[in-house]
Amino acid sequence: MSFLQSNPPRIGTWTLGLVFMCFVGCAKEGSLGPDLESLYGDLEFTESFSHNMPNGVHFEQGDAVRFSCGFNLPVAYTLSLTGQTSGATYAFQGQGNRELDVLWFGGCDNVFFRKNEWVHCLLEFPDHPDDFKLDSVFVWEQPDLSNRGLLLASFEETNPIFSISSGEFTESLDVVTEALDAVEGGAYMRGVGAGAGSWFGALRLPLDPQDLLGSSLGNTYLNVHLRSDYEGSASVIKLFEDSNGDGLVTSGEDEVFTTKLAVNADNTWQRISIPWSDFELDLSGNNVSVNGQIDFDQISRLDCTVSQTGTASGTYGLDVDYVILTFDQPF
Numbered sequence: 001m002s003f004l005q006s007n008p009p010r011i012g013t014w015t016l017g018l019v020f021m022c023f024v025g026c027a028k029e030g031s032l033g034p035d036l037e038s039l040y041g042d043l044e045f046t047e048s049f050s051h052n053m054p055n056g057v058h059f060e061q062g063d064a065v066r067f068s069c070g071f072n073l074p075v076a077y078t079l080s081l082t083g084q085t086s087g088a089t090y091a092f093q094g095q096g097n098r099e100l101d102v103l104w105f106g107g108c109d110n111v112f113f114r115k116n117e118w119v120h121c122l123l124e125f126p127d128h129p130d131d132f133k134l135d136s137v138f139v140w141e142q143p144d145l146s147n148r149g150l151l152l153a154s155f156e157e158t159n160p161i162f163s164i165s166s167g168e169f170t171e172s173l174d175v176v177t178e179a180l181d182a183v184e185g186g187a188y189m190r191g192v193g194a195g196a197g198s199w200f201g202a203l204r205l206p207l208d209p210q211d212l213l214g215s216s217l218g219n220t221y222l223n224v225h226l227r228s229d230y231e232g233s234a235s236v237i238k239l240f241e242d243s244n245g246d247g248l249v250t251s252g253e254d255e256v257f258t259t260k261l262a263v264n265a266d267n268t269w270q271r272i273s274i275p276w277s278d279f280e281l282d283l284s285g286n287n288v289s290v291n292g293q294i295d296f297d298q299i300s301r302l303d304c305t306v307s308q309t310g311t312a313s314g315t316y317g318l319d320v321d322y323v324i325l326t327f328d329q330p331f
């Protein structure tokens with residue numbers, strides 16, 4: 001009986017309990033101190049920075065590189081990859097909760113990483129600038145990234161869908177093969193023209209509206225790799241409709257939309273990605289306006305022309321490789 005009587009808590013016990021809970025609560029709040037301290041404390045490595053491909057990565061076989069590192073505290077990091085011959089770059093940024101664990105499938109921010117290339121891997125911490133780490137990984141082959149979109153031309157095809165069209169001002173227009181300087185694979189297109197013209201030849205890429213179902217102007221991107229050694233060169237991209245549905249693209253009957261891409265004359269590959277909303281109705285020559293809009297179900301062809309930014313007489317030219325359409329985001 002006395003046991004039962006002593007069991008129900010009295011007011012005094014509750015008060016003590018509340019005081020105790022408050023104390024615990026305060027103590028707990030105070031315990032955030034050491035965490036904050038560690039956040040701004042010295043960065044130590046509990047696991048060294050490394051990756052799982054010491055003998056190089058075979059992207060062609062679907063390999064990926066797993067980078068890992070361990071820290072004594074949560075820390076923001078940047079992992080920058082730089083190709084030593086291609087100049088290609090790729091970066092991961094994150095907030096590691098005491099660890100870094102990322103997979104690289106061969107993606108690139110600008111141009112492709114090349115085959116047989118050393119890639120430098122730099123791990124940096126914005127809040128701890130002195131604690132950077134270096135590693136490197138060897139790339140045996142380029143990855144196949146064509147599943148990111150609709151590949152129109154890589155110049156590696158055995159049965160290409162593209163054709164090449166020369167004109168009056170074309171000096172040369174060819175597919176260069178067995179090229180060590182292709183941005184992707186071993187082949188690309190090279191076109192050179194001379195004169196005061198604006199059309200020195202074109203790469204013609206047929207398009208099937210079926211492949212564009214569900215796409216829209218704002219979410220469809222043209223991605224093309226370009227290089228030039230001639231000042232003032234440009235690629236005018238032309239999008240042709242079969243507006244009247246007769247199965248042909250006819251000047252003066254079907255709508256054409258264009259956009260002009262200036263190319264740096266630094267003999268370095270660059271990737272240009274543009275949304276289709278950049279295309280404008282082309283009323284040059286005897287081109288016409290039917291409804292003034294790009295109709296996805298009438299799209300018939302896309303041309304990458306060798307052209308110039310202005311109208312001056314001169315020699316112009318450029319290289320084209322890996323033309324791919326992507327949806328929802330640039331390549």
Ligand SMILES: [Ca+2]
Nearest residue numbers: 154184185187
């Ligand atoms: Ca190629």
Ligand SMILES: [Ca+2]
Nearest residue numbers: 255293294295
């Ligand atoms: Ca139209």
